[in-house]
Amino acid sequence: MKTKQAKIAFLVVTLLVASVLVSCIPGGRQLAKGWSGTAFHDGVVYVGTADGRVVAINSSTQSKQWDYGITPATTIYTTPIVHGGLVYVGTYSGKLYALSVAEGVDMWVRPTEGYIGAIVGNPVIADETIYISSSDGMVYALDTTRAGAQKWKSQPLADKLWTSPTLMGDALYVSTLDGHIYALSLETGDSLEWSFKSEAGFASSPVIYEGVIYVGSFDDNLYAVRIGGSEPLWRFAGGKWFWAAPLVSEGVVYAGCLDGKLYAIGAETGEELWQFESRDAGGKRVRIVSSPVLMDNLLIVVDEAGTVYVFDLDGGLANEGVPWRAIPIGADVRSPFCAHEGLVYVRGEDNWLYAVDVDQGEVSWTVSLTVEQ
Amino acid sequence: MLEVWHLIIGNPILNVLIALSHFLGGSFGLAIIVLTVIVRLVSWPLTRRQLSSTKALQDMQPKMQELQKKYSKNQQKLQQEMMKLYKEAGVNPLGCLWPMLIQLPIWIALYQAIMRALATTPENLLDLAHRLYSWEVVRQAIPLSSQFLWLNLGQTGLEAGAAGLFLAIIVGGTMWVQQKMTTAPSADARQESTARMMTLMMPLMFGFLTLMFPSGLALYWAVSNMIGIITQYFVTGGWGYLKLRSPAQSTQ
Numbered sequence: 001m002k003t004k005q006a007k008i009a010f011l012v013v014t015l016l017v018a019s020v021l022v023s024c025i026p027g028g029r030q031l032a033k034g035w036s037g038t039a040f041h042d043g044v045v046y047v048g049t050a051d052g053r054v055v056a057i058n059s060s061t062q063s064k065q066w067d068y069g070i071t072p073a074t075t076i077y078t079t080p081i082v083h084g085g086l087v088y089v090g091t092y093s094g095k096l097y098a099l100s101v102a103e104g105v106d107m108w109v110r111p112t113e114g115y116i117g118a119i120v121g122n123p124v125i126a127d128e129t130i131y132i133s134s135s136d137g138m139v140y141a142l143d144t145t146r147a148g149a150q151k152w153k154s155q156p157l158a159d160k161l162w163t164s165p166t167l168m169g170d171a172l173y174v175s176t177l178d179g180h181i182y183a184l185s186l187e188t189g190d191s192l193e194w195s196f197k198s199e200a201g202f203a204s205s206p207v208i209y210e211g212v213i214y215v216g217s218f219d220d221n222l223y224a225v226r227i228g229g230s231e232p233l234w235r236f237a238g239g240k241w242f243w244a245a246p247l248v249s250e251g252v253v254y255a256g257c258l259d260g261k262l263y264a265i266g267a268e269t270g271e272e273l274w275q276f277e278s279r280d281a282g283g284k285r286v287r288i289v290s291s292p293v294l295m296d297n298l299l300i301v302v303d304e305a306g307t308v309y310v311f312d313l314d315g316g317l318a319n320e321g322v323p324w325r326a327i328p329i330g331a332d333v334r335s336p337f338c339a340h341e342g343l344v345y346v347r348g349e350d351n352w353l354y355a356v357d358v359d360q361g362e363v364s365w366t367v368s369l370t371v372e373q
Numbered sequence: 374m375l376e377v378w379h380l381i382i383g384n385p386i387l388n389v390l391i392a393l394s395h396f397l398g399g400s401f402g403l404a405i406i407v408l409t410v411i412v413r414l415v416s417w418p419l420t421r422r423q424l425s426s427t428k429a430l431q432d433m434q435p436k437m438q439e440l441q442k443k444y445s446k447n448q449q450k451l452q453q454e455m456m457k458l459y460k461e462a463g464v465n466p467l468g469c470l471w472p473m474l475i476q477l478p479i480w481i482a483l484y485q486a487i488m489r490a491l492a493t494t495p496e497n498l499l500d501l502a503h504r505l506y507s508w509e510v511v512r513q514a515i516p517l518s519s520q521f522l523w524l525n526l527g528q529t530g531l532e533a534g535a536a537g538l539f540l541a542i543i544v545g546g547t548m549w550v551q552q553k554m555t556t557a558p559s560a561d562a563r564q565e566s567t568a569r570m571m572t573l574m575m576p577l578m579f580g581f582l583t584l585m586f587p588s589g590l591a592l593y594w595a596v597s598n599m600i601g602i603i604t605q606y607f608v609t610g611g612w613g614y615l616k617l618r619s620p621a622q623s624t625q
Contacts, residue, residue, distance in 0.1 A: 032494040077495060120495050159518060162495060177516045200513045218515040220507075241502050258502045289499065334499075 032092055032118075037079035037290070037336030038345040038353065041101070045338075046087050048076030049369040050351040054089050054097070056104055057353055059343070062365045066104030069371075070097065077120045079336050081130075084144060090119030090132055098148060110148035116140060121164035121205060122336075124172075126186070131172055133161035139174060141189055152189035157182050164205040164245070166213075168227070175202035175215050181225065196225050198232075203241045209248035209267060214255075216242025222255050222263075224270055234270025238263065244291040247299075254292045254299060260285030262292070262301050262309075264321075276311075276321040278303040295339035298324075298358060306333045308344055308356050325361045329354045379504065382478055387486040388506045394490075395514035401490065402521025405483075405589055409596040412479055413604075419475060420601075423555075424608045429464045476597075480590065487589035491519045491527035526589035533588055540591050545580030547598035552576065554605050556614055 036048025044065055045057045052074045056065040070076075074093035081088045086107060087099045094115030098107045117136030124131050125144070129151060132140045137156035142148040158176035165184075166173045171192055172184040179201045183192040196213075202223075204216035212233060213225045221235040222242045239259025246255035252273060253265040264273040278286045278301075286303040293300045297314040310325035317324075331348030338345050343364060344356040357364040386408075393404035413420070436458060444451035459465070492498035498516065505511050519527040523536050530537030552572045583591040606612065 031496070033496060035495075159516075162498075201516055219509075219512040243499065243502065287503075 032075045032077075033349075034075035034077050034092060035289075035334040035336075036076040036089075036347065038338045038347055039080045039082055040338045040340040040345060041082035044101075045345045045353065045355075046080035046082060047345075047347050047353060047369065048078065048080060048089055049347075050349075051371065052076055052091070053369075053371070054080060054087065054099060054104065055353075055369055056087070056101075057367050059340075059345075059355065062355070062367060064367070067371070068097075068099055068104040068106070077118075078122050081123060081125055083125045083130075084128070086144070088123060088125070088130060090123050092118045092120065094118050094134065094136075096123065096130070096132060096142065096148060098144070108147040110142055110150070117160065120162040124165055124167055126167050129186075131165050131167070133163060133165050133174060135160040135162065137161055139165055139172065139184060139189065141186075154184055154189040155191065157191075163202065166206045166208050168208045168211075173206050173208060173213060173227075175204070175206045175213075177201045177203075177218075179217070181206060181213060181215065183227070194228050196230070198223065203243050205245040207245050207248055209253075212267070214246050214248055214253055214267075216244070216246070216255070216257075220259075222246065222253070222265070224253075224267070233268075236263065236265050236270050236272070240287075243287075243289055247292045247294060249294055254301075256288030256290065256292055256301055258287045258289070260287055260303070262288060262321075274319055274321040276301075276309070276323065278305075278307065278309065280305050289334045290336050293337060293339050293344075295342075295344070295358070298339075300337075300339050300344055300358070302333045302337055302344075302346055304332055304334060306331045306346075306348060308346065308358075310358050325358060327356050327358075327361050327363070329356060329363055382482045383485055384504050384506075386479070386482040387489055387504055388508065388511055390483075390486050391490055391505070391514045391517065392508060392510045394517055395510040399514065399518060400521060401517045401519065401526055401589065402524070402592060405487075405521075405526070405592050406596050408483070409593050410600065412476065413597060413600045416475055420604065421608070424605060426464050428609050429462050433458060433462055433464070480593070483593055484586060484590050487526060487587050490515075490517050491587075491589070492516050493519075493527045493587075521589075521592070524588045524592070526592065527587050529587055530584035530591060537584060537588065540588055540595065541580040541583040544583045544591050544594045544598065545576040547595055547602060548579050549573070549576040551598050551601045551605065554602065554609070554612055554614060 033050055039046045043059055045059055048054055052070050054068045058065045070091060074091045076089060076091055078090040082101060085101050087101055089097045094117050096110045100107055117134040119132055119134055121133045128144045130142050130144055137158045137160055139154040141151040143151050157174060158178050162177060163175050170186050172186055174182045179198040181196040183194050185192055198217060200217045200219035202215050203218050206213045206215040211227050215223050217223055218241055220238050220240055223235055224233040226233055238257040241258045242255050243258050244256050246253050248267055251267045253267050255263050260278050262276045266273055278288060280286050286305040289304050290302050299311040299313050301309045306329045308327040309323040312324040329346060329348060331350040333346055333348055335347045342358050346354045348354055351369045353367045353369055355364045390404050390408055393407050394401045397403040440451060440454050489497055489501050492501060519525050530541050552575060556568050556572050579594060
């Protein structure tokens with residue numbers, strides 16, 4: 001009898017040791033924490049939080065207008081989109097929520113039953129249709145005028161889709177982690193004749209400017225591919241991946257890289273115009289994870305350590321890679337951000353919203369996005 | 374400290390695995406199998422010593438049984454005489470633990486490599502960027518497909534359901550066979566009971582770990598066990614103690 005008890009005790013201890021082993025190994029599966037960014041509309045900043053809520057902050061009063069908790073709790077990677085009186089948010093659990101702008105009440109949720117694959121890339125809206133790329137490898141088109149009824153879903157394009165689709169003309173362009181760019185019909189979701197294949201996968205979402213797709217790759221290059229072409233126009237070599245989608249304006253591609261540099265590249269030639277190195281106080285390069293944003297003539301870049309760099313493209317020393325302002329917010333940043341009328345709205349990894357005043361060169365105000373207990 | 378770990382063990386294993394999968398047609402599962410073979414080859418000197426010890430223990434059994442009979446009423450003396458016997462034969466009874474201990478850092482690094490390389494979450498994928506070498510083959514292999522046979526290598530056995538349970542049985546079963554082949558029977562009932570418990574508990578623990586860890590790591594364990602069984606069979610010349618009944622059982 002005693003031996004039997006000892007055996008059971010030994011078994012329990014063994015399983016406990018095994019459990020401790022499982023939980024103690026560092027650096028394995030990182031929790032999906034999300035990196036939802038900010039969107040500004042009509043005086044209100046909309047943002048997804050680290051604990052899976054969508055919050056509307058009135059920028060005048062700097063207070064919460066509403067706070068919507070998604071249940072069951074999930075993670076949010078997408079940045080809210082405001083369109084036609086609704087705020088759209090895709091979740092990692094694989095649902096799309098349409099909330100009312102005024103009160104943050106869910107007007108509809110799709111799919112109504114079950115889930116599609118995790119939504120990581122930002123959805124896009126055009127002509128009352130919202131297009132979603134999903135981790136089940138398919139793109140979904142939902143009709144916003146019919147409570148998100150499905151118009152079509154594409155054939156599986158890849159193992160998973162984590163990038164945002166991009167619209168141009170009557171086609172939707174999707175870059176995949178396995179190195180394809182597909183063109184889908186906006187009407188039917190069918191694959192169009194043209195597609196592009198690279199040997200390495202694509203890390204960033206595609207950006208289209210004057211018929212050319214600009215997209216970052218896992219081979220550390222930024223690709224420029226003319227729609228319809230079979231070979232890239234050019235490839236620009238960075239030191240690491242171009243993770244964030246680049247920004248293209250007036251013939252210049254501004255691309256943040258995980259090597260800690262911002263590159264300004266001629267959109268036609270692929271030649272480097274200038275570069276800027278983001279470094280922390282210790283002189284170590286800091287990755288640029290978020291896409292740059294343009295506010296009038298100001299180019300805004302935020303590095304992962306949370307320093308907001310502002311380049312004056314008209315009159316400053318931007319052409320020499322010298323920022324006009326460098327404003328540390330004191331929190332890490334991985335999320336997309338937006339800028340409006342002199343303020344840059346950034347969600348920090350500490351789950352605070354920072355409004356950075358570009359002219360003053362300082363953080364103007366902050367709001368905690370954590371639920372007060 | 375953690376950075377040193379990544380520099381010396383974590384990142385090399387991660388990059389070798391990714392490069393291997395590029396050369397093996399993009400199959401991460403095959404890369405794990407090849408890495409297992411490499412690890413077993415590298416640890417071969419230790420394994421050979423362990424197998425020699427097992428063989429020596431096997432050969433010592435008649436003398437051991439004699440001693441156990443002779444000093445059945447004086448445990449202290451029995452222990453002394455047994456240690457003397459081990460010393461004379463140049464055998465370390467705990468020697469079999471070394472290959473397992475040596476492999477522990479590799480298990481941890483492999484676990485981290487699997488989770489990072491398969492990029493099960495967007496954070497994992499982003500984190501991968503600064504761990505990759507600038508080898509062309511590595512950059513072209515990213516991201517990897519997690520599918521191998523019926524397994525999703527990034528899923529834990531629990532997440533995989535029936536497939537995970539099947540893998541847990543394979544891991545536990547092969548470990549039991551391997552242990553059974555090397556565990557020398559004892560005439561002493563108490564020692565025999567402890568040995569039997571250990572032979573049962575280790576496979577149970579690894580079966581449980583298979584359910585908790587990603588299937589890629591369980592694949593490593595299963596293949597490693599199978600290689601262990603095969604080498605043991607050929608080096609020690611047969612199934613070892615697998616078919617042998619213990620003297621304690623025989624006398625009952």
